[in-house]
Amino acid sequence: MMAGAAGVLERLFRIREKGSTVRTEILGGITTFVAVSYIIFVNPSILADAGIPKEAAIASTIWAATATTLLMGLWANFPVAVAPGMGLNAFFAYYVCGVLGLPWQVALGAVFISGVIFLLLTVTRVRQIIIDAVPMNLKCSIVVGIGLFIAFIGLKSAGIVVSNPATFVTTGNLAKAEPLLACTGLILTAVLMARNVRGAILIGILVTTGLGMAVGAVPMPTGMDSVMSFNLPSLTPTLMQLDIMGAIKYGLFSILFTFTIVDLFDNMGTLIGLSRKAGLMDDKGHIPNLDKALVTDSVGTVLSSFLGTSTVTSYVESAAGIAEGARTGLAAVVTAILFMFALVFAPLVGLVPAFATAPALVIVGALMMMEVRHVDFTDFTEAFPAFMTIVMMPLTFSIASGFGFGFISYAFVKTCSGRAREVSPVMWLIAIAFIFNFALRSH
Template sequence: MSVLEKLFNPAARGSTVKREMLAGLTSFMAMCYLIFVVPSMLADAGMPKDSAVASTIWVTIIATLVMGVWAKFPVGVAPGLGITAFFAYYVCGPAGYSWQTGLGAVFISGIVFLLLTVTRIRQLIINAVPMDLKFAIVVGIGAFIAFIGMKSCGIVAADPATFVTLGNLGNPQTLLSVVGIFLIGGLMALRVRGAMIIGILVITVAGIVLGVTPLPQGQIFSTSLPMPTETFMQMDIKGALHHGLISIIFTLTMVDLFDNMGVLIGLSQKAGFIREDGHIENLDKALITDSMATMASAALGATTATSYLESAAGVAEGGRTGLTAVTIAFLFFLALFFSPLVGMVPAYATAPVLIIVGAMMMQEVGRISFKDFTVALPAFLTIISMPLTFNIATGFGFGFVSWVGIKALSGRFKDLNIVMLCIAICFVINFALRLP
């Protein structure tokens, strides 16, 4: 028995070392775009670009490694896209705060996450979520993932009259994505192992051969280890407290709490971590990991770290243990030296994976009790609002508030608990803070 088999015991979860590593590679290929997207937004917030790149990758490496070795979840952790956009284009934009003060707010929110975790309030919240709503969260995330995939490859596009419409299917990138959907779907139907990574590599190579994706120019290998020297320990905690960024800290906390919670529930369901009683194995360690990761992220110079939706690609490929996460972390470490090569994997090559994973997560819809309208309406609002508002946490809010509201109005008070009521009130407050 190899060292990796002793450490992670993949056989106990019906997996193998090879399959776990392949799953990690698949998740990495689906996640690697963040190396370019997140630092770009951080640079728009005023951060030095090179340090933003280094801090983003180092946060991902450290947090994902801990998630794999300690929490043993097959999930990648990195600075979140939505929260980074909020940080760059609101906190450091219209709100008028410096990126140092913004990082101070991120660090404080990480402390709040940790306190909520060690006091088991976060676990209490997750365990209080009804199973029907948990299934709806999985389905909603699947719809969200598929929508992201369709948007990134151009299958759907923005439209001023109808908001979204059919994209330009004559676009070479969109056509390659459509081919990728059928290629990966066909391979999966034939039960070919590594179908997703095969599809990503084939479409990437096809794009290069056809001239759709250019080869990287200039130096493709860095001989020195990139470090976030200009952003390390630059967070201004005192400034964040002095300016009273209560609403911003509250928003950071709420979004990450329920965004991360939604991803963990969704991926845990697909990976077989949810027991029959609804409890999730190793959840405490996973939540502590992302809490500590957020504080480390602020210290290094990046935004709130969260479990990544794209990890669903690796879970769908068979990832069931922390070895998947360790593989992701190792590949991101290599990416520090080969970032130009990582950039060769275009969005249109990973988009088919997101769409197919979304379809797989949609299977849980059959487990929702739609015949009970007090379940059907909250479940529907949870599912539909995630892709339409482009926000997992908002979908959570609609689901929780409507669940409590319709159960109370129909006199079904036995289906409610104090935790659900408190969560619904928190979301109402959060929505109120967004009012002009």
């Protein structure tokens, strides 16, 4: 029976062909879930500020993550988790519903329309054409930039790096329990990684959480009784509540453009970076099944608008599972199953605090930084756009913005240095689109 099950998994995911094992994929899927699970609590809190009932926001977040991650695993065969995207949820709540004062139902209508646009760009292969037009140097720099971005998120979540009005960022109070525990977890994980211990990242997360419980920084589990008495959060208040005609009526062109352009390149940059790190990208920069991964993202965005949450996207934190060896969609299926369990065990999912997952993000950032060796810094027309891509992702706290600065600088530096032929029409179209997007955001 076990042999039969292994055969089915092999046919579905081609695990041996990709140099992995079932055990490794399961471990990678668990690690990814632990790294991504914070979204179950963060996203509903943000959406609640837009007026969406929090219980329904919890349900829509989990259902959207479960369905799209499962599709990513079973159909696209990618070891990548998909869930409501950070940044876009803030834009949804604090700009569309906050500054503009529009109802959340109208905002969901805008999410639906942007999802349809994503899908059209995907089925017409426009997205694939755009990705193929990205020079290899920029593709490599995207990996490095995402690594720095992930590390910055981890350091910020741990309280190791904090904001400062004079210097923007500075060192946090390392005498406090959370930053101190995060530093302990970071050192532990780094040592385990250096000694090639399998499951090092997951072990680091669990040990840090355990230490947090021991010193009182993390609440102890209250027992199964509290879990079993927990009522499943209901989708009813948000299910099918989107207002598509309202979104059209308000003429939300700038909002639709922002939703579309940011998610297009945020998701694209994440998939390129994760695919290269997982060894799924060939020498020419092509990624097998990328079209299916992009369709999954598009369908997921449409689905999220029906469920009642903001735009979904591929999660950079999937790099934690990839670092553990995940190479196939089986890891994503495991992550999706755990998301589904989270619906029942929602009170316990919160026991893993941000400072415990922070070391994993920093370690993954260091691993992705290694890709910098593939960037050609001997040619300044290649080096400068790569540098802008890398440095602007963490400094703007946006993968898409880093992508935009890289494209714009590549097009102009190449052209103004007499090498205009190296800039394809697609590259110019993307650069102009980013210039337009940056201009819209400034108003």
